[in-house]
Every structure is written in structure tokens, then in C-alpha cells.
Amino acid sequence: MKFWKTLIAGMSALALTAPAAIAEWQPRKPIDFVIMAGPGGGADQIARFIQSVAEKKDLTSRPLIPNNKGGGSGAEALILLNTTNDPDHTILVTLNSFFSTPIRQPELGVDIQTFTPIAMMGVDPFALWVHKNSGIETFEQWVDTVKAADGEYITGGTGSGQEDSIVFAYVNNAFGIESKYIPFDGGGAVAAALAGEQINATVNNPAEARGFFQAGDVRPLLVFSDEQMPAYPGVPTLKEKGHDFSYYNQRAVVGAPGMSEEAAEYYRALFTEIYNSEEWQNYLETESLSPLWMDADEQRAYWNVQVDNHTKLLEGME
């Protein structure tokens, strides 16, 4: 009898404090933290950084487990989210292939508007890089070099239809130049291929090229942001060269389609906290990302704009 009394007393005591605890959705198992790119690239670095911040500050009751699914320009990741049987524990770190891959591969049956917006962590600019041994100092020199090579100049990136190839396509078109494009598995591999002079030029995010830039192996010639970047003083923008084009990679977190509203709110609160952390704010600054915070509705609107943009850009490539 005493046992039951204690139990009932205990349960009623719990019941008084419980409502607040029950309303709050919490992950019940490790969170599948899918990355739509291979290891070492910009998206991967960001995912691992976010994971570390969450661990360091002990923000989640269950760990975020990074899961690289870069296959098929991120198609592998999109399908994983689309077909997961546990949408409440599946989130995705995106880049712009979140927009471009479903456009290029309609047979995947992925509609990004069914995904759950969580957080926009920032946007990542791009720069045009060459190796220091090339002797090329300015963008004009580069254009002349590519022209002189007559189609034999070798560029590299993360794959046709990916962010960097879109930028290359625009530049090639705008300046009437042509070059070979070699696809690699992730931005990290692209940066290393340039540092090893396997290829002549890349369009990489600052974070991907940072180690080699600091060592003086590679050199930025042009940036594709709206304004010059503090990290590369004196390096001109494409806009200054007379072409109204800027391009950024989105660094956003989205949830699987069908995620419950409670779970979505949980992740939004989590990523707001990470976004506001000193660590993330420092990361934005050192890796030259621009902050671009949006709420869920603004994110959906942004997706629409980006899908339109990418549809036009991809049409322009063909």
C-alpha cells in the first residue's frame, strides 16, 4: 500500500510540473543531420561547426549526427528527406543545389515547397581563384589567358549545374570565353586540386580556399558578391567589371517534409540560439559569410525567388 501511495503522490507531483514539459517537443533519438555535399566542402564545414556548437553548449538532448549525402548533386539527400519515415528527426544543411537539383532532375519528384523551413544561417559569397604560379594578377589578365588557351584552359568545380558551374557559365558567357570544366567531389577537393595545380582556376567559397589562401598558394582575382569583401581588400567585384551579377550560396537548415509543427518549432528555437551564439557570429565574420536571417514565411518566399532565378540561370547554360 505504501508503495502505491508514494507512487500516486509522486505522479500527482509530476503532473503539476508536467504540462510545461510535455508541451515542449524534444528529440527522442539522435538527429539525422544530412549534408547535401561531400566531406570537406563549405556545407560540410558548416554542418560540422554547427554540430560542434550544439555539443559545446549542450543545446540538444540527443546529438546531431552529420551524414554526408552528396551523391547526384544533392539528389541523394533530397530523396532521403523526401522518403524518411521519421521526419521529426531528419534535418538538412542546404546549399543552392536545394533549388537547382530538383529543376535539373524533375524525375526525382522532389517539391522543395513541401520541405519545412527551419533557419537561414547566412549566405556564402564566391571568388574566382588561380594558383600563384600562374603569374596571373588581375581579372583582365585571366580573361586574356583563357582566351589565348582557346578552350584548353582547365577549370574545376563541384559538378555541372552546381553553384560554381553557374558562376563559370555566366562569366564565360559575359566575356565570350570558353574552358574545360572538371567535376570533383566537393569544394574541399576542388580547392586541393587547384593548390596541386591539377586545374588552373576555380570558383570557391572563401572558407574552402582559406587554408591555401593564407599559405599564399592561391590568389583571388574577382569576387561575385555585391560589394568588395573585407577579407580580400582591393579584389574587384563582377559588378565593377560592368556586369550586374552577384551570386551567393545559401547556408540554410530545412526540415523533412511532413515534420510536425512542434518539432519544427523546436529546431527553429535551436538554430536561432546557434545563430545568435558568439561562435556562429565569429564564424560568419572569419569565413566572410553575410548574415541573412529570415523567419519561416520569409524563407518560403525566398525559395520561390531562388527557384525562379535558378530556372533562368540553368536555361542560360544550355
Place this chain on the structure above:
Amino acid sequence: MEILSLLGDGMLVALQPLNLMLILIGVSLGLFIGAMPGLGSVNGVAILLPITFLVPPGSAIIFLAAIYYGAMYGGAISSITLGIPGASTAVATTFDGRPLAMKGMARLALVAAAVGSFVGGTVSNVLFSFLAPLLATVALSFGPPEIFALMLLAFATFVGLGGDDIPKTVFSICFGLVLATVGFDQISGAPRLILFDMTGFLGGISFLVLAIGVYGIGEMLWTIESTRGEITKSEADISVKGIIEDTGTSVKKGWKGMSIGSFLGFFVGILPAAGATPASLMSYAVTKMVSKNPEQFGQGHVGGVAAPEAGNNSASTGSMLPMLTLGIPGSPTTAILLGGMVIWGLTPGPRLFVEQSDFVWGLIGSFYISNFFALLVNLTFIPLFIWMLRMPFTILAPLIFVLSIVGGYAAMQDMFDIWLLLAFGFGAFFLRKFDYPLAPAVLAIVLGPIAEPTLRQSLLLSSGDPSIFFTRPIAAPIMLVAIILLLLPALKFLRRGKSSRAA
């Protein structure tokens, strides 16, 4: 001798009481994590990452490196005792480790694995300490044509093995290559070979699922059938004296494999595209090729255990090099280490060795200490692992079955993998009955995803001209050796055919 003093300082850092304790805990945890099928060092490091925020960054990465080391040693344990590869890096260890255990020489196999791992770890640490910046440059000079040439060489070593039936080996390689193309094409992004339109195939065929199916389930079926349940029990003697004797035996019989594994493994490990799994398979293949008795491999040759174990440990240290100097993780585990480094404010890149030399040398120092303790801890636990083997086969067989299923599920937590695993298990059993060698298929599914994109990248570079493989200073010699190795058995085969017809 600046390096020696830096290394000495680094070792002193690693020997501080807190760090030493973390190393001991790390290698012990890692050993068991590695020994559990499906629970590789990736999960271990990811689960234990939070703990590292309780200690300073230097100690944290030392702890993670210790887990990584321990797991590399541990992977061999279930490969040998149960025939289920504990991790993909330990698949090659089952080739000879399991037969040795079946002959009642599990202790010798476990000791050979431990000693091989230790030698591989030590050689790679020395190479890492003295040649790191130089080797980082060498790794960068390996472009797509060089890496493809290296992959072709690896295939050639398998075909070039005199003992096996060449047409069947070639069939096995092709079968593995076809399986390797399932999933998304790495270059165009288009899905390929999605059999029966099942979405499970989109992610490609997981190597670990294949390996557990072939070696866990397939081997068990084979054992049940061939022994009818009457199988040799492991020896009772688990004395210290026996372990010391076995250490002598494994050095005597396995030194060649250990040296090949140590150097080849390290070299393969530092290439950004590769990693410890190809390294261990290639070490095995090369050791078998240069051996005077290649026919003994696969039957329980000590060198066949020592070589892949030396290779995977050496490659693990090697794969730290692209991570630290290029920021490209050579393996999923190093990717997690990389995440840790970034938040501790350490930017990987060529400057890391200069700007954060305390950190780098502390880490290198901890490799030496971890390696030493991993050997000690491993040798201490060998009696326990052998004790497991003394269970009657009627208990052990269902246990292997259950562990295989759990291990296959744990990696991706997808039931699809379980069905695939069973299919591979039964398939492997029948292929084995018809005398098809399975190791070449396993090798092909590991190396195929590296060979295919590098071949296509090379041909894109040259606008379709294959001479790119023969005009570059590093690629050309590798290609030539590979082609000679491929042609040798073909010539032998043709000559044999001629002479038998003549007779």
C-alpha cells in the same frame, strides 16, 4: 634536429596525467567500439564528441585520436573471432584471420593483428613526424590520372596472383565494379542501375553491408555446411607465455606483410581520395603477390592478417595528413575530428604546422603514446576474446547471425540494408561453392567508386585522349607496372592453354 625536440615536447604534452588518462580511456573505448560490428570509429567519435568539451582543446583531440586508434585495433577482433568485419577497414583481416581462428589458432591471429597494427602505427608515425610537409606536397601532385593509375595497379595485383583461377577472378572484379556503379553517378548526378526502382539503391550499395553479408552470413553458412557443426575449438592455452611466443611467430612469418602494409598503407592514406579501407585491401593484395607461397593466403597465413592490419593503422595516421594540411578529411572519422578542430579555432591548412605547432606536435606525440597503449590494452584483452570463441558452435552460429544483422542495420538504420545483407550472404555462399574468389569483388566495390570518377576526370582533362596516363611523370610508371601485371597471367593462361591442347 628541431623536429626531435618538437616531438619530445609533444610527447611530454601527451604524457601529462590528464592526457594520459584520456588516452587510456580512449583506446579502451575505441577497442570495444571497433570490435562491435557496425559500430565503427565514426559513431564512437561522434557519440563521444560532447565529452571533449569538458577538457582543453588539445586534450580533446588527443582523446578523439585515441578512440580512433583503439577502434582501428578493435576492428580486427570480430573479423578474426567471429568472421564479421567489425568495420570496413577490417574486411581484409577476415580473409586470413577467420581461417586461422577456424584452425584453432585464434590467438596467433589476434596477436599478429595487434603486432601488425603496432608496427603500422609506429612506421606511419615516424613518417608523419619527419616528412609531413613534404608528403603533403606529394599528395597534392596526385591528380586524377595518377590516382586512376594507382587503382588500376591495385586491380592488377589481384588479377596477377598466380594461385587463383584468372577468369573467375576477372568475373569477380567485374561483378564488384557493376555493384559499385549502383546509385548516383558522381559526375553527372544522374541515378544509375536503380534495380527494380527501389529507392534503397539510390544511395548506392553500402560496402559494410556487402562485407558483413559476404563474410558474416556467407561464411557462417559455408562453415555450417562444410563442418556439419563439428568445428575445431580454439586452444585452451591463453597464457602470457603463449602470447609472447605468438608475438615472435607473427613477427617471423608476418614481417614482410607488416612492412608492405606500413609503407603502402601510409602512402594510400595520405591521398585525399582514398583512406584506410582501400589501404588495407591493397596491402593484402601486394603482400600476397610478392609472397613465395601465395596459395597459402586465404587459408590462414599470418602475413595475410598482419599486412591489412598494418595497412589500415598506417593509413589512419596517414589520413590525418590531408585533414591537417589540406582540410580534406580522408575518412568520415577524420571529418568529425575536423569539425572539432574548427570550433576550437584551429584552421586546417598548410599554415597549421607553423601557426599551431604546439597543437600539431601534441597530437603527433599522442599518436605514439596511443599506439603503444592500444597494443598493451589489446594484448591484455586477447584472452577474453578467445574465451568467446570457446562457446559451442551451436551458440556461436546464431550469435554471429544476430550480430551480423544488428551490425548491418546499425550503420544506416534501414531495413533495406538487412534484405540486401541476406541476399549477399546467400549469393556469396553459392559463389563460394562454385569456387569464385570473393575478395576481388570486395576490392572492386571499394576501389570502383575511386577509379571511375578519376578515369572520367582524366579523360575530360585530356579531351578524351588516353595518352594522358602515359605522359605524366608519376602516372606513366604506375600504369606500365599495372599493365605488365595484368598481362603476365594472361600470357601464362594462353601458354597453358596452348600446351594442354598440344598434349
